[in-house]
Amino acid sequence: MIDKRHVNNRGGTQAWLTGSRSWIVLFALGCLLKYAIGIAGAATVASAPNPNQPAAALQVVHWWTSAGERKAVDVLASKLAEENIQWRDAAIPGGAGLGASKVLKSMVLAGKAPEATQLNGIVFGEWADLGLLLELDDVATPGGWQKLLFPTVWSLVHNRGHVVAAPLGIHRINNLFYNKKIFDRLGLTAPKTWAEFERVAEKLKHAGVTPLAQSSEAWQVATLFETLVLAESGPAYYRSLFVDLNPGAFGDTRMTHALQRLRTLKAWMAQPVRERPWPEMTRQLADGDAAMFVMGDWAKGELLAWGLTTDQEFSCVAVPGTADYHLYSVDTLAMFAGDYSHQTAQEKLAQLIMSQPVQSAYNQAKGAISVWRSPALSKMDSCARSSWSAFSKGSAFQAPSLVHRMAADETAKDAIVAEVHRYFVDDKMSESDIQRRLVSIARSLSKTGKQE
Numbered sequence: 474m475i476d477k478r479h480v481n482n483r484g485g486t487q488a489w490l491t492g493s494r495s496w497i498v499l500f501a502l503g504c505l506l507k508y509a510i511g512i513a514g515a516a517t518v519a520s521a522p523n524p525n526q527p528a529a530a531l532q533v534v535h536w537w538t539s540a541g542e543r544k545a546v547d548v549l550a551s552k553l554a555e556e557n558i559q560w561r562d563a564a565i566p567g568g569a570g571l572g573a574s575k576v577l578k579s580m581v582l583a584g585k586a587p588e589a590t591q592l593n594g595i596v597f598g599e600w601a602d603l604g605l606l607l608e609l610d611d612v613a614t615p616g617g618w619q620k621l622l623f624p625t626v627w628s629l630v631h632n633r634g635h636v637v638a639a640p641l642g643i644h645r646i647n648n649l650f651y652n653k654k655i656f657d658r659l660g661l662t663a664p665k666t667w668a669e670f671e672r673v674a675e676k677l678k679h680a681g682v683t684p685l686a687q688s689s690e691a692w693q694v695a696t697l698f699e700t701l702v703l704a705e706s707g708p709a710y711y712r713s714l715f716v717d718l719n720p721g722a723f724g725d726t727r728m729t730h731a732l733q734r735l736r737t738l739k740a741w742m743a744q745p746v747r748e749r750p751w752p753e754m755t756r757q758l759a760d761g762d763a764a765m766f767v768m769g770d771w772a773k774g775e776l777l778a779w780g781l782t783t784d785q786e787f788s789c790v791a792v793p794g795t796a797d798y799h800l801y802s803v804d805t806l807a808m809f810a811g812d813y814s815h816q817t818a819q820e821k822l823a824q825l826i827m828s829q830p831v832q833s834a835y836n837q838a839k840g841a842i843s844v845w846r847s848p849a850l851s852k853m854d855s856c857a858r859s860s861w862s863a864f865s866k867g868s869a870f871q872a873p874s875l876v877h878r879m880a881a882d883e884t885a886k887d888a889i890v891a892e893v894h895r896y897f898v899d900d901k902m903s904e905s906d907i908q909r910r911l912v913s914i915a916r917s918l919s920k921t922g923k924q925e
């Protein structure tokens with residue numbers, strides 16, 4: 474096995490020169506010093522992993538704490554246990570990983586990086602540039618990952634020619650879940666257009682059922698909003714907003730329409746819209762307190778974990794206007810290199826994650842689809858199959874989730890999410906007000922400068 478200590482820092486210098494986040498620079502200084510001391514101290518100790526070593530343990534930071542998420546984690550932990558490796562759980566509650574990403578930064582700054590972490594999105598390129606992540610090429614190359622993976626996933630886990638994360642599954646976000654029993658009882662069919670949605674919502678309201686479940690938690694509002702942006706005008710415009718941060722796109726009338734749609738939908742939610750964790754909103758759908766719910770398919774994992782069955786108690790369709798598209802979030806685990814003493818166990822975890830049985834069992838529990846481009850379709854329910862077909866159409870039909878870190882860095886994401894949330898809770902704020910603010914955020918953060 475190659476000792477990667479000396480090759481793992483490639484690109485680090487460039488990140489130092491170009492990186493805009495001061496915490497990264499500070500933390501890099503601290504860590505490099507610490508690693509330098511650690512490496513010097515360990516130099517005399519044999520570092521080659523011993524295949525007969527006793528049981529290893531890996532601490533894993535993640536934010537999977539709901540019933541469905543726990544079931545998915547259990548798949549990973551039990552497979553790892555079969556290899557005599559303990560999964561030491563460090564679960565930080567908080568939907569979309571808001572708490573977990575803060576805790577992770579603090580752990581790394583304190584020199585206590587976990588061996589593995591859920592590190593979704595483009596952010597792991599930054600961590601990899603600092604030389605902190607274990608390169609997984611020794612697993613990915615013989616495992617044929619490039620051929621197995623969807624090209625979008627392959628490029629996501631790839632940084633400067635090296636694989637720096639193990640991909641778990643692909644979530645679709647543009648789902649409209651509905652309570653099938655209520656729909657059947659009222660003779661309703663799932664809406665495919667916004668006009669149909671309005672008609673269905675009206676009937677539900679008339680029957681005394683809240684048409685749409687929704688929390689006012691910022692990331693949940695913004696998750697709904699990014700879906701509406703996609704519905705309004707497709708992946709190309711979506712990317713010009715959230716990937717390119719093109720200021721002109723934020724001032725566009727398509728943005729105005731997506732914002733207006735958000736207000737229209739608000740009228741179909743229980744008033745006042747309260748701030749609740751997403752599993753509680755999923756519970757409202759399951760219990761029939763609300764009839765529809767727009768959410769990532771981790772909500773399906775939750776419904777299944779509670780014993781409900783797809784197409785019996787609940788079902789799903791794409792949000793109106795998005796049937797051809799896939800708004801995605803890919804869950805990945807990255808490994809911290811540290812002093813390389815856990816490398817064998819970390820590589821084993823990466824290998825397991827990409828194995829067919831784990832891909833299948835994990836994603837069934839999680840509500841997601843496999844990252845393999847040719848998964849076992851027979852084991853998928855109708856929601857998963859429709860997610861797989863949309864994602865398989867290729868990148869022109871895919872939209873990377875802003876809220877779930879697939880499109881832009883944390884700074885841009887947080888700034889946009891905060892503005893959308895403000896617009897959602899304050900009915901007096903006009904579309905032109907928020908658009909002006911978004912244009913100026915995009916101007917200051919855009920990679921392409923003043924592009925309009």
Ligand code: GAL
Binds near residue numbers: 537570644771803
């Ligand atoms: C996403 C993540 C999912 C799920 C969800 C809700 O960011 O990809 O795995 O955990 O947040 O917290």
